[in-house]
Each structure stands twice: as C-alpha cells, then as structure tokens.
Amino acid sequence: MNEINITDILLVSTALFFVGVYGFFTRRNMITMLMSVELILNSVNINFVAFNKYLFPQNLDGVFFTIFIITIAAAEAAVAIAIIINMYRSHHSVDVEDATDLKY
C-alpha cells in the first residue's frame, strides 16, 4: 500500500454516502434530514473529481459537473430552508411526522 489509487477514494466517498443515507433514514427533524442530503451530495462531488483526476486527466468534465452540483445544492438548500421556515410558521414544528396535510 504505497500509492493511493482511485479505489481508495471511491471507498471513502461510498462510506460517506451511506453515512448520509443512515442519517436520512433515522432522523425525523427536517433540518437534520437536509444535512444528511448535503453529505450525500458531497460524496457524489468527491466521486466526480476523483474520476476526472485519475481516469480522464485530459478533460475537465468532472470539474464542471462538480461546480454545477455545488450551485444546484446551494439553490436547493435555500429553497428547502424557506419551506421549513414557512412550515414552522403554520405548524409550529419541523418534524416530518407532523407534515401530513397532503396525505389524503
């Protein structure tokens, strides 16, 4: 084990992805679920950058995908937090179990 190759980086990003999935399954608070989604998006970014660096060093496509994913993640977090604050104003709770108005 003298050299880090792409398999090791992919294992780290996979582990981070499933840490995010575990948090998404167990948490019931909307803000903490949003944090788990951010962890998942970050693991995907690591994958894109590692593929770009180790497999296709003559292109820049992975870097561009990473930049666009970061931008969309920022927009998504802003909209999600606006929805959470609006829901807190009407329900006085940010628990997903209380958000059942559209259920039936």
Add this chain to the structure above:
Amino acid sequence: MNSTVIMFYCISAFILGTGILAVTTGKIFRSAIWLLFSMMGIAGLYFWMQMEFIAAVQIIVYVGGIVVLIIFSIFLTQKSGEEMPKPPLTKTIFSLLAAILGFIFSYLLIYQYGFNDGNAPFELKVSDIGLKMLDTGEHGFILPFEVISVLLLAALVGCIVIAMKVKSIEE
C-alpha cells in the same frame, strides 16, 4: 507508507468520523457544527487531490454559505440546547442494516471492477475552467451556465415568495 498516503488516511478518518457524529449527535446545533467540520475535511481532500479551485469553492459555498444558512434556520425554529427525541430501536437497527449492506455491495462492485488509472499528470488551471465555461463550441459549457443562472434567479425569487409573510385581507 509515505507522507501522502498517511495524509490521505488522516483526512478520510476525519471526514468519516465527523460525518458519523453529524448524523448521530443528539443536539441539533452540535450536529450542524460537526457537519461544518466534515465539509472542511472534504475541502482538505480536494486540496490533497490538487484541485485548489474546487476546494476554494467548497469552502466558500458549503462552509460559508449552506452551513451558516442551516445554523440560522436552527436558531429560527428550534430550541437548540435541547436533546432531540431518539429514533425507535427497530428503525435504528434496520437503517444501520440497510446502510451496511449497501456499503458492502458497493465495496464489492468497486473492488472487483479494476479501474486502470494510468498515472497521467493532471493540472487544473483556473483559466482553462473560465475559457471552457464560456466556450460556444462543441464541448463548451455556455448553455448549462446560462441555465444555471436562470435557476439561481428562480430560486432567489421562489425563496422570497415562500418565506414571505402574507398579510390577511381583513387588515
């Protein structure tokens, strides 16, 4: 074991440790702070891969933007000192089982695929990113760039509209 390898393992352990703490801590404010450290560790991993521009973008957008936004929303909606209710035990067990089985499946897939990474030199120049971002030719990224700018404007307007307090008609 040279210093690059040791640095990679240190950064990975930091990212995964703070990530696990971020999804398991009982207090929500601590969870946000652990998430911040995890994002910093990911920026460190980008520095380790010599992607300085992506690392800078990661620090500016995630650490300086999204985590601060999350902390503000925690202050607006939660009692940040209180413990959150714990999930039921069966849910914890099955979530853990799903995450571990998924990780083992992905591990076997990645391990058996056999990537042939030739160690070609890679350098990321910021001027190349700028030129390619505004390139109108065959492999340019001008169209997604414009679409993203419209998306950001739509998100901005949408956030204001959603979070705005509506005045009732009687007033």
